[in-house]
Amino acid sequence: MNKGMYTKLAITNIKNNRQFYFPYLLTGIITVAMFYIMCALESNPGIQSMPGAKDLGLILRLGIGVIGIFAVIFLFYTNSFIIKRRKKELGIYNILGMEKRHIAKILSKEAFFTAIIAIGGGLVTGVLFHKLACMLLYRMIGFNGGITFSFSKKGVMITAILFAIVYLLTYIYDLFQVQLANPIELLQSGNKGEREPKTKAIMAVLGVLCLGTGYFIAITTKNPVKALTLFFVAVILVIIGTYLLFTAGSIALLKILRRNKGYYYQTKHFTSVSGMIYRMKQNAVGLANICILSTMVLVAVSTTVSLYVGVEDIMKERYPNEINIRAYYDTGAPSEDSIAPIVEKSVKESGRKIRHEEDYLELYFAAIKDQGQYSLDKEKVKTAGDRVSGFVVLTREDCKKKYNEEIPELAENEVALFTIKKTNMDTLVLENRSYHVKEIKQFQNTEDFETIADIMDEYYYVIVNDVQDMELLWQLQKEIYQENSSSISRQVRLDIDGDSEQKKECFENIKTALGPEQAKARILIDSRQSNLDEFYQIYGGFLFLGLFLGILFLMITVLIIFYKQISEGYDDKERFSIMEKVGMSNNEVKATIRSQVRTVFFLPILMAAVHVGMAFPMIKRLLSLFGLSNTALFAGCMAGTILVFALIYLLVFLKTSKTYYKIVGEQV
Structure with missing residues (x-):
């Protein structure tokens, strides 16, 4: 040749x-x-x-x-x-x-x-x-x-x-x-042909256990950092559980239906159930692949769309005000406020007006709860994970400015508490120092602290009488934490008028004016508007990648469905021809085919929707690490993605079903 x-x-x-x-x-x-x-x-x-x-x-x-x-x-x-x-x-x-x-x-x-x-x-x-x-x-x-x-x-x-x-x-x-x-x-x-597969009860049970464990991790993991590490564990368990359930669970289900005489001995059910039992072994892997790929499409697109659409929300979460300035003083509280006057002067020289301003001192440190007391043991705090308790110290005066809450004068070794969770603590013990809790107030809008509450076991705002009391706590944690200790910081936050470019220009002027102050303190300055472009680049890139991968996964899904329909068409052609020859009417054959095609075709998308629904709490917490805490926005994006994907899936079903019916021939 x-x-x-x-x-x-x-x-x-x-x-x-x-x-x-x-x-x-x-x-x-x-x-x-x-x-x-x-x-x-x-x-x-x-x-x-x-x-x-x-x-x-x-x-x-x-x-x-x-x-x-x-x-x-x-x-x-x-x-x-x-x-x-x-x-x-x-x-x-x-x-x-x-x-x-x-x-x-x-x-x-x-x-x-x-x-x-x-x-x-x-x-x-x-x-x-x-x-x-x-x-x-x-x-x-x-x-x-x-x-x-x-x-x-x-x-x-x-x-x-x-x-x-x-x-x-x-x-x-x-x-x-x-x-x-x-x-x-x-x-x-x-x-x-395929022999009748055995009912693999152990495999089916393992599938339920894997799927249940994956769902349990997704629903119960509250800490976003833990969710990040456990997400892939949950994904692997769900993938394994999906394959096991489609392979063994589907056969077990079909055999249960076969034992149900009232259901099984109906013409359309008899032929479709018996046919699927014999071919489910080869069908199962294809169905599981379609289910997993569908889930990937829904997760990839919905999360990246949520991040992109929610950029404004993310910016407001990360930068509560237009311009945020934090000056950290390593030697205790500053003797005078040199930051706010410089900022106000720069804003005025830039031709802008301040619409809202906050200026207060703050001290943050972490501790670990031990038998009702709070220890400042640095080794325990490092390894405590989400059992850490966070403390933010404010003076009465600054509490009034920040939260518009009037706290009565406090005696020596007396504090007031603002909490996220309800507590009846009457004495606050920090290391070797005890404070009588005079008043406890719970934050009205706990949604603002939702991410913190997930990361930390407890989170308190400790209100002290004056700056001298704040410095005593600063000294306490400095002696123990040493080089890892926190500094007292001055927080200056303001909103200004103007368009995007005018706000950016004002921000640059403030940065230049605060340059000489860097010798006195470590100054961090951020602008919501100046960082907006960078965030759009990052999340726009994620959206582009999400859509690209969504298209890829969708294309693979469509092709698997197409080849599956062709394969089943050739396998079923002769079988349905024989059924007609032995007495089944054309209408009965049509009903059987439609029942079988619909059952097999829509099972993966329904399972994928269940996967996505169960993954919702974990993905929501993962998104909080990116700064997106708007649950309604994410739910809307996910619901929209599922709806669009379901419509595409339906169109694929209608198109590939025609190919199947064409191959089967005169029976339909």
Whole structure:
């Protein structure tokens, strides 16, 4: 057989199997294009020169890694489906006289053409759409720089090498599949049925336990820092539980339905339940994959949309006022206020007016509760985690200014407490010092302290009589904590009038004016407006990545559904034909098919919705680490994402069902 014949056969095979190859090639092209676009954006000169490029570059590199990993898994999965459907065809070649080395050459040509089309087409598509993706990213991060066409040689090289290796590995896998099977096995592969699977009770119970444990972690973990470390544990448990439940739990459920005589011995239920029992072993993995990928789409898109939409809320949470100044004094309380007059003068010289101003002294330190007392043991505090208690010390005068709360004069060793949680403490013991608690007030709006309450066991505002009393507590914690001790800080917070640029200009003037004061104190100054651009860049980058990954996961989900429908169509065609021949009416066959398709198709999306609902509390706490504590906003974004995804899923169902019905033929 000459070389030209191998090429012709390979091209003919791809054409004849276009129903399988076209979606495979199309998704391969899109995946390659997405990977190249991420690589090109990461090395784009315009993006590298913008403010916050370091954070954005990290986000884009994360996207490159995730897309690369899922591309490998995805292409192997779809390739394994195609080679499975083509085994009978390859078996015929073998029976007709072709040796396996000849078949290997045909497969090598097919793999070569597939790789060239996917990689070449993907790179061309990626280069063409790179500028559009760049424009979208610029829009999301609020960057107004010019967009120039750029071609990433490095991106082309990395993309070509990665996907060439992937397609080479898929070819090697196909080769093994053919080499290890004899011609008869290849011919009968399409007719090989499934034995009735055994009810694996232990596996089903393990699935329930894994899923239940994952849900329990997600619901009960209150501390956002702990949630960050336990999130991946919960995710792994839910993934394992999903696979086990779909594999063993679904079979157990179907057998329970079969034992229910009133339900089972109805025509549409009888055929659909019995058919699904025999094929659930191969169905289960596909259904679990669809469920997990659907969950990934919902989580990735809803969280990144929430962060982007909630940037204004995040900024208000992180920066309560337009300009926030903190001056830390390592030698105790300052003898006079030199910060506020400088700030007020700078604001006036900038042509702005102060709409609201706060100016107060504050001392913060941590302790650990031990038998009703609070210890300042630094080693215990370091290892206590969320059992730490936080104390913020204010004077009566500053409490009046900050919270508009009048505290009566306090005697020596007497304090008042402001608390988040209700308490009836009558004596506050800090290390070796006791204070009589004269008055306890609970904060009216505890939502402002929700994140703190999750991180810390207890959190108190301790109101003392004057600055001298504050200094006594500062000395106490300084003697114990030494180099790790806290400083008394002056907090100056103000809101000013003006537009965005005027506020930024005023902020820069204040920074310049406070320069000489750096010799007296460590001064930290932040502006909500000046940091807004940086936050839009970070969260805009997250949104871009979330949408990109959402599209990738959705594409993989759609392709798995499509191939699953084709596979089941070919498996069911003969079965439903036999059913009609033995007496089932066409309407009964139609009802059976619809019942089976709907049950199998909508089970993963319902399970995904349950996963997302159970993950809601944990994801909400994780978002609080980013500064987003607006639960209603996150709930709205998640509900909107689920609704949009459900509509897309329904459209995919309607489209792929037509393919299924077309294959099954006259029965529908």
